[in-house]
Ligand code: AMP
């Protein structure tokens with residue numbers, strides 16, 4: 001293959017992909033539709049939080065008196081409910097106002113005693129101990145108006161969606177979810193539900209990849225599997241390029257006679273690199289079909305999945321300037337041997353057990369790249385570097401699945 005980058009490291013491959021990012025658009029969504037999305041602009045608070053001094057307890061509000069001794073009896077002069085609209089009476093020495101959690105502090109009061117520490121006798125309340133100034137939540141103690149509390153690229157988790165509301169935003173600028181076309185290739189592929197003839201297998205990659213696309217926060221667009229022919233593939237790629245922001249193909253990128261994705265991309269597309277130093281999953285290519293970025297993922301089901309995690313997911317994160325979905329890399333001790341290679345990162349599927357001595361990694365399954373069950377039953381992938389020892393007892397990085 002001419003002078004295009006060939007069989008490069010994961011880092012080099014990621015850098016090449018990142019140079020051709022997908023460009024998400026920005027949309028302003030009502031708050032109840034933006035959970036799980038990525039914030040497209042910094043968000044500042046429109047109000048102080050809290051907007052006024054208020055009580056953090058149900059109890060009595062009064063003036064703190066350092067000289068007083070307790071129990072101390074005070075006159076109940078009012079009731080302050082959460083909105084504070086019923087009464088706004090000034091509290092003087094010798095007086096207390098019954099107050100509810102979140103209600104504005106009555107003027108003059110600066111301390112609260114929780115109701116459990118109070119005894120009410122008619123119009124009087126007996127404070128069994130000193131009222132506490134720290135039960136007053138001060139205006140702006142969490143956020144001042146204008147403070148930037150959420151920044152562009154942050155994932156809108158449930159607490160962050162709530163914070164948008166606290167800050168007064170009814171609509172929030174988020175990145176559009178990308179439409180990601182998924183095209184499986186191979187004459188041998190049949191859909192689940194159909195009857196298999198000899199030589200045929202069930203097509204699984206498009207379903208697994210659709211799940212990964214959703215996990216990454218985007219919208220999968222599954223196309224029917226395409227036969228191994230230049231014409232059929234060209235037609236499918238054209239259709240996907242018309243409607244999708246990014247195309248994923250599976251199969252047809254190796255050295256085989258019928259590996260038409262690679263051939264078509266070489267002859268009519270634009271390949272930015274081919275093959276990457278990971279095992280399994282070395283055959284992928286990245287490039288463009290017309291103007292649409294395209295990942296040619298390997299056909300073996302484990303390979304297409306791990307290449308998504310190692311290449312497509314980082315690319316999507318980079319394109320949106322976000323760190324979601326988060327990848328958790330942790331240290332684990334190998335309890336079964338894993339053989340490293342001279343030049344590839346070795347991604348074995350392991351089961352993790354948390355022990356007092358740290359995380360233990362077992363490799364209970366046959367590790368063929370066609371064995372999807374070995375991935376489905378695993379907790380993590382080893383990130384064994386080229387030449388790194390994978391003997392039993394070695395501590396290595398693993399990527400949590
Ligand atoms: P290929 O890269 O096209 O040579 O495919 C490599 C292996 O993966 C072959 O055994 C294919 O049958 C298998 N394979 C390819 N595409 C799929 C798919 N969509 N679902 C399940 N297996 C596949």
Ligand code: MG
Pocket residue numbers: 185186187251252258299
């Ligand atoms: Mg094939």
